[in-house]
Amino acid sequence: MCGISGIYCYQADRSVDFALLKGMTDRIVHRGPDDEGYLLADVTSGKIYSYCGEDSPGELKGHMCLHQREDVAQLGFGFRRLPTLELHESGHQPMYDRELGLAIIFNGEIFNHHELREELQTKGYRFFSHSDTEVIIKAYHAWGEDALKRLNGMWAFAIWNIKARKLFCSRDRYGIKPFYYAIQEGVLYWGSEMKQLLLCPIPKTLNKAMIHRSLKINALMVYDDETYWQSVHCLLPGHKLIVQNGKIEISEYYHLDIENFEKNPISFDDAVQQYRELFLDSLKLQTRSDVEVAASLSGGMDSSAIVCSAKALLDYPMQTFSTYYDDDPALDERKWIARIAQHTGVNTHYIAPTAKNAIDWWDHATYLNDLPLASGFVSQYALMKSTHEQGIRVLLSGQGSDEISGGYRHATYRYYADLLRGLQFSRFYREIPAFMDKSISRSLGNIAKIWLSTFVPESRLYNLEFKAYRFEPFSDDFIDQANAQSSDGILSHIHDIEGSRLTNFLYNMMRNTSIQTLLHFEDRMSMGNSVEGRVPFLDHRLVDFVFSLPSEYKIKPPYRKVIHREAMKSCVPEAVAQRKDKGIFSSPFYSKWMRGELKPFVQEIIHSPQFRNRGIWNVTKIHDKWQGYLAGKDHNAEMLFNVIALEVWARQFM
Numbered sequence: 235m236c237g238i239s240g241i242y243c244y245q246a247d248r249s250v251d252f253a254l255l256k257g258m259t260d261r262i263v264h265r266g267p268d269d270e271g272y273l274l275a276d277v278t279s280g281k282i283y284s285y286c287g288e289d290s291p292g293e294l295k296g297h298m299c300l301h302q303r304e305d306v307a308q309l310g311f312g313f314r315r316l317p318t319l320e321l322h323e324s325g326h327q328p329m330y331d332r333e334l335g336l337a338i339i340f341n342g343e344i345f346n347h348h349e350l351r352e353e354l355q356t357k358g359y360r361f362f363s364h365s366d367t368e369v370i371i372k373a374y375h376a377w378g379e380d381a382l383k384r385l386n387g388m389w390a391f392a393i394w395n396i397k398a399r400k401l402f403c404s405r406d407r408y409g410i411k412p413f414y415y416a417i418q419e420g421v422l423y424w425g426s427e428m429k430q431l432l433l434c435p436i437p438k439t440l441n442k443a444m445i446h447r448s449l450k451i452n453a454l455m456v457y458d459d460e461t462y463w464q465s466v467h468c469l470l471p472g473h474k475l476i477v478q479n480g481k482i483e484i485s486e487y488y489h490l491d492i493e494n495f496e497k498n499p500i501s502f503d504d505a506v507q508q509y510r511e512l513f514l515d516s517l518k519l520q521t522r523s524d525v526e527v528a529a530s531l532s533g534g535m536d537s538s539a540i541v542c543s544a545k546a547l548l549d550y551p552m553q554t555f556s557t558y559y560d561d562d563p564a565l566d567e568r569k570w571i572a573r574i575a576q577h578t579g580v581n582t583h584y585i586a587p588t589a590k591n592a593i594d595w596w597d598h599a600t601y602l603n604d605l606p607l608a609s610g611f612v613s614q615y616a617l618m619k620s621t622h623e624q625g626i627r628v629l630l631s632g633q634g635s636d637e638i639s640g641g642y643r644h645a646t647y648r649y650y651a652d653l654l655r656g657l658q659f660s661r662f663y664r665e666i667p668a669f670m671d672k673s674i675s676r677s678l679g680n681i682a683k684i685w686l687s688t689f690v691p692e693s694r695l696y697n698l699e700f701k702a703y704r705f706e707p708f709s710d711d712f713i714d715q716a717n718a719q720s721s722d723g724i725l726s727h728i729h730d731i732e733g734s735r736l737t738n739f740l741y742n743m744m745r746n747t748s749i750q751t752l753l754h755f756e757d758r759m760s761m762g763n764s765v766e767g768r769v770p771f772l773d774h775r776l777v778d779f780v781f782s783l784p785s786e787y788k789i790k791p792p793y794r795k796v797i798h799r800e801a802m803k804s805c806v807p808e809a810v811a812q813r814k815d816k817g818i819f820s821s822p823f824y825s826k827w828m829r830g831e832l833k834p835f836v837q838e839i840i841h842s843p844q845f846r847n848r849g850i851w852n853v854t855k856i857h858d859k860w861q862g863y864l865a866g867k868d869h870n871a872e873m874l875f876n877v878i879a880l881e882v883w884a885r886q887f888m
Contacts (some may be wrong), residue, residue, distance in 0.1 A: 235342075236265055236266040236313060236314050236316055236327070236341050236407065236426075237259070237264075237265030237266050237313070237314040237341060237388065237425070237427070237754075237761070238260070238311070238312065238313055238314075238339040238340070238391075238424075238425060238426050238427040238453060239255060239258040239259045239311075239312035239313075239339075239391065239424070239425040239426070240255075240309075240311050240312065240339065240340050240392055240422075240423070240424045240425070241254065241255050241258075241310045241421065241422070241423055241679075242308065242309045242310075242401055242421065242422040242477060243308040243309070243419060243421050244308075244401070244421070244422055244477050244480055244482070245420030246419060246420035246421050248308075248421075249306045249307060250251065250274060250307050250309065250310035251306075251307060252272075252274070252310065253311045254280075254433060254434065255272065255312045256272070256287075256312065257429040257433050258312060258423075258425055258431075258433055258434070259272070259287075259312030259313065259314060259430075261427070261429055261433065262425070262426055262427055262429075262430060262764050263289070263314055264602070264761065264763070265314050265316060265341075265426060265427075265713040265762075265764070265765060266313070266314025266315040266316045266764075267314070267316065267764055268288065268289070268291075268315050268316060268317055269286075269287075269289060269290050269291060269294070269314070269317070269326060270286070270287030270288070270290055270313060270314050270315070270701075271286055271287060271290065271311075271312075271315075271326055271327050271328055272284070272285040272286075272287065272308065272310065272311065272312050272313070272328065273285070273310070273311040273328035273330060273337055273339075273394075274307035274310050274311075275305060275308065275309040275310075275337065275394055275396070275397060276307045276308065277307075277399055278308075279326045280396050280397070280498060281290075281307075281663050282332075282337060282396065283307065284330055286326070286329065288386075289314075289319075290326070290713045291323060292680075293323050293434075294323050296752070300857050302576060303650040305698075309394060309401070310340045311327075311328040311392065312339070312479065312675075312866070313327040313328050314574060315327060316627065316761075316764055316766065317524070317525075318343070318524060318627050318628050318766050318806065319613065319885055320494065322363070322364075323362075324362060324365065325363060325364075327339055327367060327759065329365075329367050329368060329371065331368070331371050331372075331375075331439060331573045332371070332707065334375045334504045334782045335395065335396040335397050336371050336375060336393055336394065336395055336396070337393070337394045337396070338367060338370060338371050338391055338392065338393045338394075338431050339391060339392050339410075340389060340390075340391040341389065341390045341391065341411050341426055342371060342387055342388045342389030342391070342406065342410070342411045343366060343387050343388055343389075343450045343453045343713065343766070343768070344366035344370060344385055344386070344387040344389065345386050345516075345519035345520050345522060346384075346385070346386040346519055346524070347365075347366035347369040347385070347387075349386060350369050350373055350385075350449045351372075354369070354372045354373065354376060355477075356411065357376055359372045359376065361377075362601055363618065366387070369565070370385070370389075370391060370393075371393070374387070374393055374402070379402070379474065379487070382404055382474065382487050382488070382727060383487070385406075386519060386773065386774065386775075387407045387680055388410035388768075388769075388772075389403050389404065389405070389406045389411055389824050390403075390404070390406070390411040390412060390413035390426065390449075390469075390794050391404055392424065398478065399478065399479075400476065400477070400478040401422075401426070401475075401476065401477040401478070401601050402474065402475075402476055403469065403475040403476070403489070404469075404473075404474045404475075405469045405470070405472070405473055405474075405865035406471065406472075407461070407471060407472045407488045407774050407777075408471050408472070408634070408749065408753070408772050408777070409456075409468075409470070409471030409472075409749075409750055409753055410743070410753055410756075410757070410769060410772060411426075411757065412426050412427065412468065412471040412754070412757055413426070414426070414427065414428050414430070414431055414461065414466055414467065414468050414469075415431075415466075415467055415468075415469060415470065415475070416431045416434060416436045416465050416466050416467065416779035417465075417482065418434070418435060418437075418465065420435045420480075422477060422482065423436070426761075427604055427758070428462070428463070428466055428604040429461075429601070429604055429887075430459055431466050432463070432466075432873065432887070436465045436466070436775055436810060437464065437465045438463060439463065439464045439465065440462065440463065440464070440888070441460055441462055441464045441719065442712060442715045442716040443460075443464055443716045443717070443718055443719040443720035444457060444460045444461065444462055445462055445716070445725065445880070446708060446712070446713065446716035447700070447720075447724050447882055448605075448606075448634035448717075449606070449707070449708075449871075449873075449876050449877070450699075450700050450704055450706075451601075451696070451700055451747075451748045452608050452751065452872075452876065453463035453743075453748045454725075454746075454747060454751070455605055455606075455751040455754065456605075456753075456754045457470070457609070457727065457746070458470070458727045458746070461606065461740070462604075462887075464719075468741045469477060470486070471483070471488075471750070472486055472487060472488035472489055473486050473487065474486075474487050475692070478819060479533075480594055480662055488774070489743060489745075490744060490745065490777070490778070490781060490849060491562075491778065491781075492731055492732075492733075492741070494557065494778075494781070494782050495731075495733050495737050495781050495782065495783060496733060496734060496737055496781075496782065496783065496784050496785060497599075498779075498782035498783055498784075500783070502787055502797075505783055505787055505797060506632040506797060506800045506801045507799050507801075508779065509779065509780070509798070509800070509801040510774070510777055510801040512773065512775050512776040513539070513543075513770065513771070513773075513776055513801065513802075514543060515807070516770045516771075516773035516774075516775070516776055516795075517544055517630075517770045517771075518541065518547055518789070519773075520630065520768045521544055521547045521548060522623055522768045522775075523628050525552070525626075525627045525628060525720065526549065526550065526625075526626055526627070526628070527544070527552075527628045527629075527630065527768075528551075528553040528554060528555065528621065528624075528626045528628065528629050529541050529544060529552065529555075529630040529631070530553050530554070530556070530629060530630070530631045530632075531554035531555065531556045531571055531574060531580075531582065532553050532567055532571070532611065532632070533556070533567030533569075533570030533571045533573075533810070534554065534567075534632070534772065534810075534813070535635075535795065535798060535799060535802060535806065535810065535811065535813070536632025536635040536641075536798075537631065537632045538570075538802075538806045538807075538810050539632075539802040539805065539806055540575050540630050540631075540632055540770060541554055541574055541578060541580060541582060542574065542577065542578055542802075542803075542805045542806050543805055544630060545580060547580045550595065551577070551579070551580070551581055552580045552581070553560050553580065553581045553582075553583065553626060554571075554575070554580050554581070554582045554583065555573075555582075555583045555585065555617050555618065555620055555624075555626075555629070556568070556571050556583070556584055556585070557584075557586070557587060557613045557616055557617050558584060558586055559586060559587070559815075559821065560586055561820050561826050562822040562825060562826055564618070564825075565820060565821065565822060567689045568584065570809075570810060570813070571584075571599050573807045573809060573810060574806070574810065575806065577807050579807070583620055583624065585616045585617060585620045587612045587613060587615075587616040587821065587823075587868075588676060589826075589827040589830065589832050590831065590833075591612060591616065592612045592821070592823070592827065592832065593832065593835055595611075595612065595615050595616075596882055597882065597886065598762075599611050599612075599615050599762075600769075600882050600883050600886055601761070601881075601886060602759065602762035603758045603760045603762075604758065604760070605754070606876065606879035606880040606882065606883040607879045607882075607883075608751075608755065608879070609820060609821055609823045609824065609872070609875050610629070610821055611759070611821075612821045612823075613754070613820070614756075614759040615759055615762075615822050616708065618678050618759045618760050618762070618763040619763050621763065621765050622764055622765055624730040625737055625825060626765065627765060627766055628765070628766050628768060629760065629765050629766070629767050629768070630767075630768050630769075630770060630771055631756065631767055631768070632769075632771060632779075632799065633749075633752055633756055633767075633769040633771065633772070634769050634771035634772040634796065635741060635771040635798060636748075636772065636795070637744050637748055637749045638740065638744070638776070638780045639744045639778050639780055639794075639795040639796075639797055639798045640736060640740060640785075640786050640788040640789050640794050640795055641795045642743075642748075642794075643794075644683075644739065645668050645736060645739060645740065645788070645789060645794060645842065646669060646789060646791065646794060647680070647684050647686075647687040647807075648687050648734070648735040648738070648739045649736050649785060649788075649789040649791075650662060650665075650666065650669070650684045650687070650688075651684055651687035651688040651735045651736075652734045652735050652736055652785055653665070654684070654688045655688055655735065661712070665790075665791045666791075668791035668792040669791050669792065673841055675685040684779050686698075688735070689734055691730045692728060692729070692735070692738045692739060692742055693725065693728040693729065696725050696728045696747075697725050697728075700724070700725060704870075704872070704873045705855065705859055705870060705873055706852065706855070707852055707855065707856050707859075707873060707876075708832075708847070708850055708851065708852060709850055709852050711849075712849070712850040713850075714826050722745050727746050728746055728747070729741070729742060729745070729746065733815065734786045736787045736788065736789065737781070740781070741781075744777070749853050750856050753769075756769070760860065782796065791815070791843070792814055793886070799811055804813075823871070823875055824868060824871035824875065825868075825870060828871065828874065829863070829864060832865075836874070836878055837860075838883055839878055839883075840856055840857065840860060840878070841857075844885065845881055848881070848884060849882075850884075851877070855873070856877055859873070859874060860874060
């Protein structure tokens with residue numbers, strides 16, 4: 235696991251600025267504090283120059299020189315390493331295979347590298363290391379771009395083919411690992427984090443449409459290939475980028491197969507068995523590591539299934555990490571976590587973040603994230619910080635399960651909408667009581683959302699949320715500028731596909747909304763603390779399978795994620811498997827902190843000259859909504875937090 239950077243002067247008659255490449259690589263030292271390396275390629279002559287860095291182990295410095303300023307090259311690779319596989323120096327990157335004429339920088343893990351290695355050995359390939367990096371090089375040489383279809387893992391990599399003078403870059407199917415790029419005057423710059431590209435000689439023009447969109451709907455913090463900067467883009471999940479003959483080509487190699495959605499004729503019992511087998515095989519692959527593997531544990535079904543199943547795969551006592559809040563019982567899952575710990579015998583670490591922690595960590599967490607923070611950041615930062623302090627480098631999490639199996643409350647609205655659209659009225663009336671609330675107002679709210687989901691397409695629902703659900707904190711001038719930058723519609727990438735409302739909702743969560751943002755936070759908070767996060771529910775075999783199943787295999791009121799519950803109920807305590815009250819991964823910002831310990835922090839920001847002079851805020855409206863919140867009106871709390879988070883970001887990056 236690591237961080238990468240690169241510069242390719244593919245049209246420009248110039249050489250790589252090594253000082254810039256070094257600066258880009260130094261900016262992500264948190265992603266790989268144990269080793270650094272560089273590679274320069276003279277495209278014309280085919281010469282390759284490899285270097286270690288000051289943070290490289292001593293044995294590398296003994297036979298790999300530091301950079302020599304007189305070397306001239308049009309291509310440069312930079313690398314920072316956090317070793318979790320092949321701890322020996324043979325795992326050093328950039329890796330250059332002289333025999334094959336290929337060089338690579340790679341961030342991620344290829345979980346099926348053992349199987350691929352064996353297959354490649356039968357084809358005559360020789361290996362000098364046990365690293366998955368070398369497996370990618372050989373696989374690319376053997377199968378070309380089709381090698382991507384064989385990889386099971388998470389990755390962002392760049393391969394240089396010396397003979398063909400071809401740069402081949404790729405990002406994994408779901409965007410677990412990041413890849414950002416910018417193009418300016420015939421030069422391609424790329425890296426693992428946006429902050430690296432801000433060092434490059436590119437326009438620093440704000441993408442105001444993106445800022446507007448993401449503040450109003452946090453799930454759109456990561457959206458299509460856009461970033462907060464107009465000139466900086468992310469390589470989309472399941473895409474490849476090729477540079478050859480002075481041209482750049484970006485294309486898709488993987489997408490969710492819409493044609494097969496809900497078309498699998500398998501019985502529910504057989505589906506449960508296959509789900510279990512696929513999940514356990516994914517977990518078996520993702521517990522492969524040359525360092526200790528631990529897990530986050532929340533007390534819900536996802537993390538509990540991981541912990542209960544992974545423990546049997548490890549030959550050492552497993553450690554788990556959990557957060558809770560003394561000042562908010564709704565965010566205290568210790569009684570459920572204790573059941574899992576008793577059931578498995580794992581060694582559980584409890585962390586209780588405070589409001590003071592939130593203030594102390596806010597600036598650094600924002601810097602790591604490259605984006606404004608969401609309210610759950612303090613939980614995630616605390617958990618990753620504790621994991622690092624305990625010497626753990628690999629952490630399993632349940633990210634992705636809700637998106638593929640319908641774990642969100644909004645998924646249930648779509649399920650009931652499908653019943654109405656399918657004229658299954660008797661079933662609707664039979665099942666709707668399970669979704670009603672003791673509160674009449676909340677029950678009426680549920681019915682209203684079901685009604686909207688029935689008659690309003692998914693794309694229009696997002697537009698409705700954007701325009702009407704939250705107050706508008708921006709100035710009129712900023713809104714006009716944001717709209718002008720998004721001529722095709724500010725939410726144009728939300729898709730309406732044929733099929734059920736539920737599957738359409740989940741498809742957008744995987745492709746356009748929730749999961750991309752969640753994976754962004756997962757990567758930055760983990761790698762910011764030099765921890766590698768692994769997400770077994772996002773094995774592509776499992777994802778493709780679950781999307782092929784009928785909607786009713788995912789939701790059966792009062793339960794969501796039915797297929798997951800049934801598949802995992804034999805390995806987790808019964809009480810956990812039957813839970814209906816699992817909340818979201820959050821923190822007490824809205825309910826407690828912003829009215830209490832964080833009140834002076836918030837007021838200092840929104841009343842500061844810096845805030846007023848920012849030129850983007852409707853200051854009067856924000857002050858009015860803040861006073862309403864202090865008076866007990868909670869419905870504006872999230873937007874107020876988002877305003878503060880963006881202002882903190884702006885003070886660092888604008």
